[in-house]
Every structure is written in C-alpha cells, then in structure tokens.
Amino acid sequence: MAAQSGGQRTRDPEELENQVTELMEDVERYRTACEDTLQQLDWCIGYFTGCNKNKLAKALAANRASIRRHLMRRAELAPPTNSEGSTS
Numbered sequence: 001m002a003a004q005s006g007g008q009r010t011r012d013p014e015e016l017e018n019q020v021t022e023l024m025e026d027v028e029r030y031r032t033a034c035e036d037t038l039q040q041l042d043w044c045i046g047y048f049t050g051c052n053k054n055k056l057a058k059a060l061a062a063n064r065a066s067i068r069r070h071l072m073r074r075a076e077l078a079p080p081t082n083s084e085g086s087t088s
Contacts, residue, residue, distance in 0.1 A: 031072075034067075034071070034072060038064060038067065038068065041060060041063070041064050042064070044060055045057045045060045045061050045064065048060065
C-alpha cells in the first residue's frame with residue numbers, strides 16, 4: 001500500500017460538503033457581526049452629529065461608506081440623521 005501525501009489525499013464528498021457548510025456558517029456569522037458593528041457606527045455618527053461634532057461624524061461616515069463599499073460590496077447608505085428637531 002503506497003502512502004499518500006496530504007495534498008493528494010482523496011476526500012469523501014460528504015466530508016467536503018460538511019466543510020463547505022461549516023465555512024458558510026462562518027461567513028454568515030462574520031457578516032452578521034459586521035452589520036451589527038456598522039449599526040453601532042451609525043449610532044456614533046448620529047450621536048456626534050447631535051453633539052455638533054460634525055468633522056468627527058463626517059470622518060466616521062466616510063469610514064462607514066468605505067467599509068460597506070469595499071469589504072461588504074454593498075451600496076452606500078445615506079448618513080444617519082438626528083431624528084430630533086435641531087435648533088440653529
């Protein structure tokens with residue numbers, strides 16, 4: 001019986017399907033975590049906008065847009081707005 005190297009080992013199709021399923025679950029878990037983090041970032045942007053820290057809010061919004069575009073490959077969202085009436 002000849003020894004098989006790690007790269008040439010034949011795999012059972014069921015084993016491969018299990019690995020794919022595990023990887024897809026990991027992808028979904030990471031996607032959910034990323035979306036939760038973006039929601040927290042949205043809250044921060046709204047908070048800093050409400051505190052009149054517009055430069056900081058604008059920088060965070062640019063970061064959020066970049067993350068959505070490049071990492072998640074999704075369209076940009078409108079920046080969050082302060083739902084309370086603002087006084088000028």
